[in-house]
Amino acid sequence: MATEAFAARGYNKASLAEIADVAGVTQAGVLHHFRSKAQLLTSVLDLRDATDIEQLGPERPRGLAFLRHLVDTARRNTEREGIVRLYAVLSAESVTDDHPAQEYFRARYAGLRAMVADALAEACELGELPAATDLRDAANAIIAVMDGLQVQWLLAPAEVDMAASTDRVLGAVLAGLGHRG
Amino acid sequence: MATEAFAARGYNKASLAEIADVAGVTQAGVLHHFRSKAQLLTSVLDLRDATDIEQLGPERPRGLAFLRHLVDTARRNTEREGIVRLYAVLSAESVTDDHPAQEYFRARYAGLRAMVADALAEACELGELPAATDLRDAANAIIAVMDGLQVQWLLAPAEVDMAASTDRVLGAVLAGLGHRG
DNA sequence: GTCTATATTTGGATAGAC
DNA sequence: GTCTATCCAAATATAGAC
Numbered sequence: 001m002a003t004e005a006f007a008a009r010g011y012n013k014a015s016l017a018e019i020a021d022v023a024g025v026t027q028a029g030v031l032h033h034f035r036s037k038a039q040l041l042t043s044v045l046d047l048r049d050a051t052d053i054e055q056l057g058p059e060r061p062r063g064l065a066f067l068r069h070l071v072d073t074a075r076r077n078t079e080r081e082g083i084v085r086l087y088a089v090l091s092a093e094s095v096t097d098d099h100p101a102q103e104y105f106r107a108r109y110a111g112l113r114a115m116v117a118d119a120l121a122e123a124c125e126l127g128e129l130p131a132a133t134d135l136r137d138a139a140n141a142i143i144a145v146m147d148g149l150q151v152q153w154l155l156a157p158a159e160v161d162m163a164a165s166t167d168r169v170l171g172a173v174l175a176g177l178g179h180r181g
Numbered sequence: 182m183a184t185e186a187f188a189a190r191g192y193n194k195a196s197l198a199e200i201a202d203v204a205g206v207t208q209a210g211v212l213h214h215f216r217s218k219a220q221l222l223t224s225v226l227d228l229r230d231a232t233d234i235e236q237l238g239p240e241r242p243r244g245l246a247f248l249r250h251l252v253d254t255a256r257r258n259t260e261r262e263g264i265v266r267l268y269a270v271l272s273a274e275s276v277t278d279d280h281p282a283q284e285y286f287r288a289r290y291a292g293l294r295a296m297v298a299d300a301l302a303e304a305c306e307l308g309e310l311p312a313a314t315d316l317r318d319a320a321n322a323i324i325a326v327m328d329g330l331q332v333q334w335l336l337a338p339a340e341v342d343m344a345a346s347t348d349r350v351l352g353a354v355l356a357g358l359g360h361r362g
Numbered sequence: 363g364t365c366t367a368t369a370t371t372t373g374g375a376t377a378g379a380c
Numbered sequence: 381g382t383c384t385a386t387c388c389a390a391a392t393a394t395a396g397a398c
Contacts, residue, residue, distance in 0.1 A: 012193035092273030144329025176353035
């Protein structure tokens with residue numbers, strides 16, 4: 001599948017021939033369904049989004065519960081190296097000039113930022129956390145830890161405990177919220 | 182220069198022709214000095230390391246001072262988009278199959294982990310911080326925040342304050358050290 | 363040490379038959 | 381909808397002249 005190829009080699013090095021081979025069709029066959037390689041990539045990313053949303057369901061937890069859920073995500077990711085690699089590789093590759101997934105990741109991070117910042121704000125409103133400002137910086141940091149850990153973990157799984165590190169940062173940032181902002 | 186090309190397009194998409202063009206020589210001229218494209222990449226990375234080490238000098242701060250210095254690094258990085266992009270793109274690209282910089286980044290992260298973990302341990306010994314265990318997870322997390330913020334910042338500079346987010350996480354993790362491990 | 367020229371491979375994409 | 385065949389462009393690398 002195209003997902004595996006993009007995860008294993010990145011967008012630039014993955015070839016349509018290889019993807020077609022695994023799919024059991026010819027390269028021309030792939031391009032019949034997807035206008036171009038770039039469109040195949042965006043389709044792969046959109047498909048993954050749809051899968052993840054479906055799996056999450058509409059009952060998204062609120063406030064502190066949502067934030068705690070991020071640690072579970074980190075833990076579950078340990079069992080999904082393919083997906084982790086896909087996002088780790090493509091998100092960084094997307095910052096290169098004219099990358100076809102650049103807008104996708106811009107939008108994705110904007111959405112993630114909003115979700116985490118909202119969860120922080122909700123937690124404050126619900127009284128789960130002390131009122132605080134600069135929630136944006138905290139939200140960005142929480143997202144960043146999870147992303148950064150993935151790269152380290154892919155390179156050296158034995159040296160990195162994604163769930164433990166995520167848990168530590170999350171706990172520390174939440175505990176520190178009142179003292180700073 | 183090759184550095185700019187690899188930063189702007191990643192290793193796979195950057196071409197020797199483009200690099201040679203900017204350098205004012207032919208493609209064959211480049212390959213006379215570097216056996217292959219892969220060797221050119223490792224040369225670029227080694228050169229950058231040498232530059233950074235030279236700039237840092239041998240008087241590396243210890244303990245808490247070293248950790249605080251990381252915030253300054255994050256702030257200074259705001260003025261060095263090229264370098265930030267180079268490492269953000271290549272570090273993630275390096276997790277792909279048979280990437281020529283894979284060993285380089287494995288070693289780099291091992292070194293970073295050791296440095297940050299040592300600084301944490303030193304801070305505990307010096308009494309700057311309460312004694313704590315699981316410094317490895319904390320060190321990994323601190324490195325991860327800085328890396329993750331870079332990708333977000335490259336995609337949306339206006340939305341990300343690398344220094345502020347680094348500072349928040351660092352402060353929170355240090356403050357939380359005693360309570361957990 | 364840098365060039366020209368070229369070998370060799372591979373990539374994405376298109377046209378048209380079936 | 382999938383194939384074969386082909387085009388065209390671009391890439392890395394090498395050989396040999398100057």
